[in-house]
Amino acid sequence: MSSTLLPEEQATDSHRHSKSSQMRRYGFFPGCVAKESCKELFNSTMLLADKLGIELIELTAASCCGASVVNDTNRDIARVLNARTYAQAEALGLDDVITICSTCTGHMRAANMELLESEERMNQANSILGKFGAKYEGSVMVRHLLWLLIDDIGLDKLSSMVVRPLNGLRVAPFYGCHIIRPEKVNGWESARNPHSLEDVITAIGGEPVDYAGKTRCCGFHIQLEKDGVATSMVGQNMRIAKDRGAEAVITPCPLCHLALDGYQQDAAARWGRTDLPTFHLPQLVALALGVPAEKLGLNKHLIDPRTILVERELIA
Amino acid sequence: MAQVKLDIFRYDEAVDAVPHRDTVEVDVPVTMTVLDALETAKAEVDGSISFRRSCRSAICGSCSMNINGVTGLACKTPCKSVMNDEGVIQIDPMPNFQPMKDLVVHMDPFWDKYTRLKPYLQPADRDEDHETERRVSPADMKKLVDAANCVMCATCYALCPVVSVDPSFAGPAAIAYAYRFIEDVRDGKKKERLAQINEDYLWLCAHCYACSYCPKHVDPHDRIVDVKRATIQEGVMMDHPGPRHALVVNKTIKKTGMLAETEVIQGTVGIFNIRGLAKITPLAIRMAVKGKMPPPFLRPIPKVDEVRTIFESLEVPT
Ligand code: SF4
Ligand code: SF4
Ligand code: SF4
Ligand code: SF4
Ligand code: FES
Numbered sequence: 001m002s003s004t005l006l007p008e009e010q011a012t013d014s015h016r017h018s019k020s021s022q023m024r025r026y027g028f029f030p031g032c033v034a035k036e037s038c039k040e041l042f043n044s045t046m047l048l049a050d051k052l053g054i055e056l057i058e059l060t061a062a063s064c065c066g067a068s069v070v071n072d073t074n075r076d077i078a079r080v081l082n083a084r085t086y087a088q089a090e091a092l093g094l095d096d097v098i099t100i101c102s103t104c105t106g107h108m109r110a111a112n113m114e115l116l117e118s119e120e121r122m123n124q125a126n127s128i129l130g131k132f133g134a135k136y137e138g139s140v141m142v143r144h145l146l147w148l149l150i151d152d153i154g155l156d157k158l159s160s161m162v163v164r165p166l167n168g169l170r171v172a173p174f175y176g177c178h179i180i181r182p183e184k185v186n187g188w189e190s191a192r193n194p195h196s197l198e199d200v201i202t203a204i205g206g207e208p209v210d211y212a213g214k215t216r217c218c219g220f221h222i223q224l225e226k227d228g229v230a231t232s233m234v235g236q237n238m239r240i241a242k243d244r245g246a247e248a249v250i251t252p253c254p255l256c257h258l259a260l261d262g263y264q265q266d267a268a269a270r271w272g273r274t275d276l277p278t279f280h281l282p283q284l285v286a287l288a289l290g291v292p293a294e295k296l297g298l299n300k301h302l303i304d305p306r307t308i309l310v311e312r313e314l315i316a
Numbered sequence: 317m318a319q320v321k322l323d324i325f326r327y328d329e330a331v332d333a334v335p336h337r338d339t340v341e342v343d344v345p346v347t348m349t350v351l352d353a354l355e356t357a358k359a360e361v362d363g364s365i366s367f368r369r370s371c372r373s374a375i376c377g378s379c380s381m382n383i384n385g386v387t388g389l390a391c392k393t394p395c396k397s398v399m400n401d402e403g404v405i406q407i408d409p410m411p412n413f414q415p416m417k418d419l420v421v422h423m424d425p426f427w428d429k430y431t432r433l434k435p436y437l438q439p440a441d442r443d444e445d446h447e448t449e450r451r452v453s454p455a456d457m458k459k460l461v462d463a464a465n466c467v468m469c470a471t472c473y474a475l476c477p478v479v480s481v482d483p484s485f486a487g488p489a490a491i492a493y494a495y496r497f498i499e500d501v502r503d504g505k506k507k508e509r510l511a512q513i514n515e516d517y518l519w520l521c522a523h524c525y526a527c528s529y530c531p532k533h534v535d536p537h538d539r540i541v542d543v544k545r546a547t548i549q550e551g552v553m554m555d556h557p558g559p560r561h562a563l564v565v566n567k568t569i570k571k572t573g574m575l576a577e578t579e580v581i582q583g584t585v586g587i588f589n590i591r592g593l594a595k596i597t598p599l600a601i602r603m604a605v606k607g608k609m610p611p612p613f614l615r616p617i618p619k620v621d622e623v624r625t626i627f628e629s630l631e632v633p634t
Pocket of ligand 5: 368369370371372373374375376377378379380389390391392
């Protein structure tokens, strides 16, 4: 396969893979939601890592990435909180930090970009970290598990590991804004026409559903702001997915998961019933790789995903 | 020269019950813009095709439309970059607006939102009291130029998912333009402006960055964040859910290092806001049944005092 690559593609390709051959240990930043209301995401990520033969070393003293909210009040605090996390990763000899939340990915990458492109900001961060003896050298790269699956494991390898293919289950990808936009922060793939989730769905034997809602917003961050708005954003996107024949949804973002899983029922009044079960990315991949369904926390979802899995004879 | 096939949305609100589509073929160099192709179609094939345009160089903001489902300026989009192998380009009016005729839409809601924000300078003192014009230092001006570059093309407004479900949201362009006056040192109505923009649902921005496709690099989302920070700094509307949410999140992170979901929900909705809490209760119960409730109290992360040091080093006392 690599022989067909042009020289510059080979260069980028080898850049992306440079660490994969020796290094199978990653710094792991689960984020608050995977530790609080979406523990099933944390657990299925660890089970998936086992299957993949990689070691995710949790940065247990890391703080919240601050999301958009700390940024709304004080950009400097948001940036330095993340610098502290990166310093911890470096101290453990881990410069590859893996996330499992679209929002964490976007905000942590933005903070890192700001630090790396300005000596002034880096100095500001280090002068504060210095107060408790920490220092960020600037070596960390933040990536989502989704990108790790494609860059470090590889789609061919992934599909060769599948023991329980999804039988053509029609899965709608829901990216979550911050893993793709703004492009200058993420830039791993086209934000207008991403296909990493589709590629993973295909690799594990599902059939990706193409629909206009896949790169749109679920409204999570404004759920408490005004009645019905976020609910409607969920309803609108799930309606399109359902009308395009989706049987389930997959998302790399636990916030999107909370919104999609939690609000479809309330959205039915305006958008009709959709009832699409929503999988966390690692749940569905782990299932295909043979992790027993009972271990994936599928019973924690409000819209029970086991019904469609039984129908499609994927679980008993 | 090549054949470009424009697949155009056609509709006239005065006569048509439903829209239809026409395919119009024109011969234009593929390096020409979609607007050029439309002009050629109008001049040579069908004079009734309607669209707005003036400057043809991304300055007037008239020609925003959907090109293959992506909103943008037709005069800034080369045919080459959007035509498929058969030379087809799909053209539709901007979403989030009522179509009027073909690619022309009713812009009124968009202008109304600007007007409400009084998009002109309101100085604190009288002109007569000044010897010269009011001067602005280059540093102060620098903060405004990005936002002032807005050409009011409404691309961002058309892309905004919040506008699409709730038209009462001021939308990205109007808030970015409000910022341009809020941060203008000559303006005397900062607090009033902030209060107004908060009333117009500043905090309803969902942080989705769809508006980052602004053709003039206004980056409305980042201006919205600037206005939120100004709101908190000036202590305006602190009883609204938006500022309350921001403050309680900061508080829980400072205390535990983590975002404590339970406390954040209570802090945002207000623990004494029975109506507000009642509304989220059905979902809360559904989640509790599934064992999905976040823990009521969080154990702080290891070395949480470091997090506090970061907050304390950077918090500007208010
Ligand atoms: S963005 Fe959300 S999930 Fe990620 S660390 Fe911050 S609060 Fe937690
Ligand atoms: S879809 Fe919503 S919750 Fe998910 S990342 Fe985007 S803004 Fe955040
Ligand atoms: S902010 Fe940008 S996209 Fe929005 S109206 Fe102004 S120029 Fe157009
Ligand atoms: S970032 Fe905010 S204003 Fe911009 S498109 Fe998204 S919701 Fe609308
Ligand atoms: S014609 Fe003026 S912006 Fe396109």
